[in-house]
Amino acid sequence: MKLALAPDRCSGCRACELVCALDNWSALNPKKAALRVHGHFPTPGRYTVSICDQCGTCAEVCPTNAIQQNEHGAWLINGEDCIGCNICVQECPQGVMYLHDDNGMVPIKCTLCGKCMEFCPTGALYDADGTIPTRR
Amino acid sequence: MQVTVRLEGHLREFFPKLHEPRTVACERPITVAEIIEAVGMAASLPSSVLCNRVRVERDHVPADGDELVLLSPLAGG
Amino acid sequence: MIPGYGGNILRIDLTGKKASASPVPEQWKREYLGGRGFIARAFWDEIKPGTDPLGPENKVLMAPGPYTGQFLSSSGKLHMGALSPATGGYGDSNMGGHFSLELKQAGIDLLILEGAAETPVTVVIEDGKVTYRDASAYWNETTFETETRLKQELGEAWQIMVIGPAAANGVVFACIQHDFGRQAGRTGVGTVMASKKVKAVAVKGTKDVKLHDARRTLAAGEKMMDQVMKQPGFTAWQPYGTPEVVPWASSQGVMPTRNFQTGVIEGFQNLDGPTMKAKVTEIDKGCTSCAIPCGKWGKGVLNGKEKPQEGPEYESIALLGSNLGITDIQAVAYLNGVCDELGLDSISAGNVVAWSMECYEKGFLSEEELGRPMRFGDAEAAVAMFHDIAYGRGFGRILGQGVRAAATHVGLGTERFAMHVKGLEISGYEARYAPAMMLSYLTCDIGGNHSRSWAVTFDVATGRENFDGKAERVIWLQHVRPLFDALGCCRFPWVEAGLDPESYVGFIEPITGMSFTWDELLKVSERVWNLTRMISCRHIPGFGRAFDNPPPRWVEEGQETGPTAGKHFTREQVDDLLNRYYKLRGWTEDGIPTPGKLEELGLGFCAEAACK
Numbered sequence: 001m002k003l004a005l006a007p008d009r010c011s012g013c014r015a016c017e018l019v020c021a022l023d024n025w026s027a028l029n030p031k032k033a034a035l036r037v038h039g040h041f042p043t044p045g046r047y048t049v050s051i052c053d054q055c056g057t058c059a060e061v062c063p064t065n066a067i068q069q070n071e072h073g074a075w076l077i078n079g080e081d082c083i084g085c086n087i088c089v090q091e092c093p094q095g096v097m098y099l100h101d102d103n104g105m106v107p108i109k110c111t112l113c114g115k116c117m118e119f120c121p122t123g124a125l126y127d128a129d130g131t132i133p134t135r136r
Numbered sequence: 137m138q139v140t141v142r143l144e145g146h147l148r149e150f151f152p153k154l155h156e157p158r159t160v161a162c163e164r165p166i167t168v169a170e171i172i173e174a175v176g177m178a179a180s181l182p183s184s185v186l187c188n189r190v191r192v193e194r195d196h197v198p199a200d201g202d203e204l205v206l207l208s209p210l211a212g213g
Numbered sequence: 214m215i216p217g218y219g220g221n222i223l224r225i226d227l228t229g230k231k232a233s234a235s236p237v238p239e240q241w242k243r244e245y246l247g248g249r250g251f252i253a254r255a256f257w258d259e260i261k262p263g264t265d266p267l268g269p270e271n272k273v274l275m276a277p278g279p280y281t282g283q284f285l286s287s288s289g290k291l292h293m294g295a296l297s298p299a300t301g302g303y304g305d306s307n308m309g310g311h312f313s314l315e316l317k318q319a320g321i322d323l324l325i326l327e328g329a330a331e332t333p334v335t336v337v338i339e340d341g342k343v344t345y346r347d348a349s350a351y352w353n354e355t356t357f358e359t360e361t362r363l364k365q366e367l368g369e370a371w372q373i374m375v376i377g378p379a380a381a382n383g384v385v386f387a388c389i390q391h392d393f394g395r396q397a398g399r400t401g402v403g404t405v406m407a408s409k410k411v412k413a414v415a416v417k418g419t420k421d422v423k424l425h426d427a428r429r430t431l432a433a434g435e436k437m438m439d440q441v442m443k444q445p446g447f448t449a450w451q452p453y454g455t456p457e458v459v460p461w462a463s464s465q466g467v468m469p470t471r472n473f474q475t476g477v478i479e480g481f482q483n484l485d486g487p488t489m490k491a492k493v494t495e496i497d498k499g500c501t502s503c504a505i506p507c508g509k510w511g512k513g514v515l516n517g518k519e520k521p522q523e524g525p526e527y528e529s530i531a532l533l534g535s536n537l538g539i540t541d542i543q544a545v546a547y548l549n550g551v552c553d554e555l556g557l558d559s560i561s562a563g564n565v566v567a568w569s570m571e572c573y574e575k576g577f578l579s580e581e582e583l584g585r586p587m588r589f590g591d592a593e594a595a596v597a598m599f600h601d602i603a604y605g606r607g608f609g610r611i612l613g614q615g616v617r618a619a620a621t622h623v624g625l626g627t628e629r630f631a632m633h634v635k636g637l638e639i640s641g642y643e644a645r646y647a648p649a650m651m652l653s654y655l656t657c658d659i660g661g662n663h664s665r666s667w668a669v670t671f672d673v674a675t676g677r678e679n680f681d682g683k684a685e686r687v688i689w690l691q692h693v694r695p696l697f698d699a700l701g702c703c704r705f706p707w708v709e710a711g712l713d714p715e716s717y718v719g720f721i722e723p724i725t726g727m728s729f730t731w732d733e734l735l736k737v738s739e740r741v742w743n744l745t746r747m748i749s750c751r752h753i754p755g756f757g758r759a760f761d762n763p764p765p766r767w768v769e770e771g772q773e774t775g776p777t778a779g780k781h782f783t784r785e786q787v788d789d790l791l792n793r794y795y796k797l798r799g800w801t802e803d804g805i806p807t808p809g810k811l812e813e814l815g816l817g818f819c820a821e822a823a824c825k
Binding site for chain 2: 444450461465671708
């Protein structure tokens with residue numbers, strides 16, 4: 001499973017943000033999603049999406065090795081080891097690690113759960129490995 | 137030959153007898169318009185007709201085993 | 214506390230710049246659900262008889278619902294209400310986009326704007342905390358300019374609603390715009406916002422919306438998203454959105470053409486979905502969680518000038534296209550963009566300008582009076598008139614008071630073809646020989662609008678001359694369609710993609726913990742319907758049957774052309790339709806809910822206001 005992006009297809013519906021937060025945090029709260037849709041209107045009149053490509057920069061800069069890669073290729077934060085230094089949030093090249101008051105010091109990060117790819121109605125988010133069928 | 141006819145949207149409410157897909161049998165190939173009338177509906181009532189999921193005009197002649205979907209006019213935001 | 218909601222009523226007094234929050238009564242959630250239900254309930258308590266629609270005592274009410282922002286297809290709806298400056302009665306409007314969820318995440322289920330600021334302000338709401346910014350410098354700016362400015366000032370993540378120059382200059386059909394093209398268009402809610410000197414409202418919310426059972430909410434949402442995207446109606450309709458229906462509407466003679474003189478237009482093919490997709494649409498633009506989405510973003514073009522805009526959707530194509538005698542989709546898109554940036558409701562604007570064109574062509578108004586020749590088909594003349602309306606110049610100032618007031622001003626029999634009900638301009642369906650659709654317009658609680666009941670297909674399917682079953686159908690639709698406005702989501706997955714409306718019942722318990730059957734949900738809708746009727750009773754002197762009348766054109770002349778050419782119903786036949794409707798509703802012969810009916814619906818508190 002590899003999260004990939006075709007931004008020209010994005011309609012800005014943010015179903016990805018909603019399902020991400022709902023699946024990972026059991027919350028209706030797109031502010032807790034690990035990706036973001038950005039509108040650019042009225043010009044150029046397009047959407048862009050910031051996604052985690054599991055580049056591992058967060059793990060490289062983490063001073064306590066709290067971020068480890070699992071068997072699916074996702075870098076996951078171990079909350080017990082995280083000291084809340086925020087370096088990963090600042091250094092994330094895609095800007096897709098987030099802090100939220102409810103979560104204390106531990107940042108929110110993509111777990112590669114696949115929900116956004118599964119439910120993106122336009123195929124803007126898709127699985128480059130093809131294990132999850134693209135909607136359109 | 138046989139063509140299956142399926143209704144979508146409000147049309148299903150207006151024609152409860154056609155709630156389940158209906159098979160129309162005919163001896164010769166006939167047009168979409170004739171098939172719609174054969175199930176008891178004015179040919180102009182559906183807003184669009186799909187034949188095997190592709191939009192077709194009323195004068196299209198389906199082949200044996202094709203599926204027609206009659207779409208209700210979908211509007212009224 | 215019942216989950217699924219933001220939790221609070223936020224009251225903002227613009228006069229004293231004071232904000233206060235209080236919990237939404239739990240009973241309201243059970244009896245009114247949210248959205249339109251909360252608007253109607255709060256309207257009764259908050260807006261007193263004798264209120265001037267443009268005075269500080271009127272209020273702008275805004276409410277998301279329990280389904281707003283949920284991971285179910287198309288949940289971005291926000292309902293708004295105010296005493297309407299267009300009709301003098303109950304007014305509301307509904308808007309998509311992303312504002313509604315943001316408001317809910319700021320902890321707000323009902324926002325009340327009351328009083329009036331001395332100088333223009335932008336209201337900024339961050340997680341329930343309210344601040345004010347001076348908006349004097351951009352009070353007369355276009356909607357696009359102000360939304361762009363505020364996105365730059367506050368940040369892209371903020372959700373913003375704005376009014377345009379039309380509202381600032383007192384046009385009674387001014388909208389509130391959000392997300393560069395989503396409009397709360399009808400009944401002049403934007404005009405009321407302007408009377409409070411509020412140029413914009415910006416909101417940011419970061420809180421969780423509590424859910425009764427998040428796992429089952431997710432499962433229900435996954436199932437629905439999947440179902441919507443697999444509907445045959447979805448695959449056929451999705452690429453085009455509402456313009457898909459243009460050829461059908463014209464072939465059935467229901468597409469308003471040249472101020473409703475007829476219902477078919479030559480060249481309708483140039484306004485249909487595929488043409489729009491080829492010539493206007495660049496990308497889809499969706500509301501919150503919408504798998505469909507009907508929103509299409511692209512460029513309008515008129516004589517070489519380009520205008521980025523969202524749409525046009527069917528109603529705008531009907532009122533700015535065929536009703537103005539224009540069959541160039543790029544020009545219609547351009548006009549739509551002009552209306553959006555000026556903050557004009559494209560339905561009312563198209564309607565009043567069509568009336569002015571008929572007045573010109575028939576010699577009731579001259580070039581000098583109008584400022585230019587106003588001929589059907591002249592898009593440049595329409596653009597110029599929209600600007601005159603929005604900035605209160607010349608005859609535009611008269612048109613900006615709505616078609617009823619303009620026709621009263623001109624007289625000479627032009628009232629006969631002023632196409633409104635209750636003072637609200639009729640939207641995109643020519644209904645003189647479609648009894649269920651006509652009844653839908655006559656009894657719609659805000660005036661001549663299609664949103665509460667849309668019954669053209671029913672008329673065509675069951676016989677246009679036939680009255681039987683029509684009132685029943687209209688009442689059913691008036692309960693089902695506005696139910697979505699109370700829940701805070703969009704009805705397109707049902708009306709456009711063909712999803713079973715009863716499937717929406719399955720979300721209420723996982724989200725809120727409340728259990729409702731389908732019939733119980735419809736009962737809420739009936740309660741709200743009777744309440745909005747009582748609100749108009751309370752505010753409009755002499756309100757009753759006389760306000761449910763069609764424009765004379767619909768009962769005095771047939772269409773010029775098309776499948777129902779020459780045909781129309783008589784006043785007596787329309788009275789027969791209304792009689793059947795009132796009886797089924799349990800209303801008096803004058804169309805007033807009886808005290809017994811109000812008691813049955815738990816509305817005893819408004820029985821004393823029954824019209825005299």
